[in-house]
Amino acid sequence: MPAPLREPAAVTPFCGGAYEGALRELVIAYKDHARYGLRRPLARMLADVIAHLAEQLPARPEQLLLVPIPSAPAAVRRRGHDSLLSLACLAAALLRRRGQDVAVGALLQQTRAVLDSAGLSAAERWRNLEGALKVRAARVGAGVHGGVVVVDDVITTGASAAEAVRALRRAGLTPFAVAAVAATPRRFATPVAGVLPRRGLSPG
Template sequence: MTSLSDSRTGRFAAALRAAAQEALSFWLPIACAGCGALDVPLCPACRAQLAARPSTRRLPGGEAVLCALPFSGVVARCVRALKEEGRTGLARDLAPALAAVLTAVPPTVLVTTVPTRAAAFRRRGFVVVELLVRRAGRRPVRVLRLRRVPRDQRGLDREERRRNLAGALVARGVRGRAVVVVDDVVTTGATLAEAMRALRAAGAGPVRAVALAHTPSRRGSGGEQQMIPT
């Protein structure tokens, strides 16, 4: 959960970033985020790779998360461009796949997202998963916040991620409400599992999980190890 000062700082940073990107675009050619083809933000062939391919993955506790896409190839490159390069226009291209797995969620169900670290918000100026949910046609409500800041998840295996996130989140304002919690990319599932635990501890129910993408499973590896920007 971000503070008001964080929000103002983030908006200012986003405005500066947008101005810088506009200036750079005058000198540097636009390239497709998926394949690098020049003069187009996303070519038709790469956009076709973003069509929803829903699948179900299991969280550490055995609960299901409905995922729209595999995090590989064009999908992974587009997500990284959105998160690392601030190419927010790609959210519109990725959103239809997320909308496809949110389409069955009734309007009365509260849609929320996993909270972002304040440092990530200040760096980007926007919350990636909230942007994706809004582009998918839903209004996310912030009901989850970090009780403590966990260490960076990158490089941690499944069990290390679970321990790192245990008890890190707390929820409010959800008692008696049906909730769907959304994440952008599921790796081991520890983040979504902790979010669902916090929501239920606050009295929410039923609670379901949805994600834009999931990393490929690596059986016997103890968890997926793809480096994903946080």
């Protein structure tokens, strides 16, 4: 059973595999080298993770709302698209084909510029992202229905996921899980059955 996020409350992370080897190469090629043909296999993995976590709920919501963590504007400009939002949208489409009611909500936005996390220590990543996200008021005002799942591509320290959860909670929303394509081995043991991490997210 995976451990919950330490902050701000019990939110369970699930991932498709360890961020190493072939999976790491796939993610980097898709995100940073415009290998858009890799979007489908990565989205399929993300869809499997989301389907798995939904099965863990004692009472399944009528609809799942996937909330991707927003990419930095500079990264979107450099890549030419929001890689995670695109991945979440395709994963939702794949799940709808399986008969699940799934929507994607780009509810989160950055409140300030943040540093590139590459090269930062775990503690620096948490400080860098603290208070950096908020919920778009207009999106919440339009109504949010269903169980909320935070979506990330790679969980490293858990700082991005934890900040997303905090921002959603401040807006009165209650995410019940975090779904990611991959997670760094130092944070997670080998996933069970390809999707289930044995350790949770924690700073430090």
